[in-house]
Amino acid sequence: MNIFYNKQGIGDVLLVQLQTETPEKIHPEQFGDVTLIKDGAGEIAGFNLFNASSYAEISGNKQVEVTEELVTVIQHALAKNNIDFVLEVDFSPKFVVGYVEAKEKHPNADKLNVCQVALGDEHLQIVCGAPNVEQGQKVVIARVGAVMPSGMIIRDAELRGVASSGMICSAKELALPDAPEAKGILVLPEDAEIGSAFEVKA
Template sequence: MAIYYNSVGIGDVLLIPLKQGNRETTDFRKYGDVIEIYDTESEQINGYNIFNSSTYLELTNGKHELTEELQAEINQIFVKNEAPNLLDVDLSPKFVVGYVKSKAKHENADKLSVCQVDLGDETVQIVCGAPNVDAGQHVVVAKVGAIMPSGLEIKAAKLRDVDSFGMICSQKELGLPNAPEERGIYVLTGDVEAGQPFNF
């Protein structure tokens, strides 16, 4: 999971996005330098902003991967500012290499395929609309809970009455440089195996 710090563009604030929120039902609670952003209807916490971040952490400008060590440091900041909740994020990789074990035609949609995808520790079903998906491919999978570069959160869903748990990604969806414009998933080549993290 990525967190963001940009002292030039934003100021001395660390941004910790957790979930996509609805602007109309979003509010915040302030605990010293910690701002807890939450949904007023569900009480779901959508993220945190930590003001005066440089007094607590040494961070360079840009995107940072949240590690167990960094999460522990952030929780110390929460305790110092008497924030009632601690940051408890599943830090397992959300973008991983998947192996398409099988592909079947979707019963209710001509342009959709139902794929069984090996993620190393589990096999999940993913409904995919890419024309080039096929059994035997290594692909990039955004697991449930992943936040795409566009800000889209990947959730378990039903697509035309078929369960889907994740998304098989294209280069464009991953925000990779020089991504092709034509539709199609990113088929990996070389020495890759199901379950290994995909870093981009």
């Protein structure tokens, strides 16, 4: 779940995104202060909560940190507007330290590599175009559902016929101070803990 708020730009509205993909066709339904946004299959893809500041104290301008407290408040707001829908939220970190276990050339693209990355108990296959990615590195992984500082949402993808789940990040993509201009992923120190959260400022 991703939550956005921009009072100056669009008013006192909380934008809640539940699906990583934007539906091709949307069907809005209004219930009091809530507009449900359903996809073509009738599933709730997201919703807008109007008069948001009357339900919760919201700080920031753009992406809002998803906390258990905020989810509880939003759940109560849905109930108050007669919407019977339970929010299921993954609170696991979206930016984590990963370990490149294996790297092989992409079968259909000279400048891409297919990497097998460990995040503790979880393993991902990620297609990476960085020239400096190598087996044995500790790196920052943006998992599916992560919102990059640029506003881009990480989604499951297929690059030249090979599935990719997540992104190996550069310092520039993470908006780190003094990030180098040269292309290449951020390689972390040896003592970085695999699977631990990596703090990224939206």
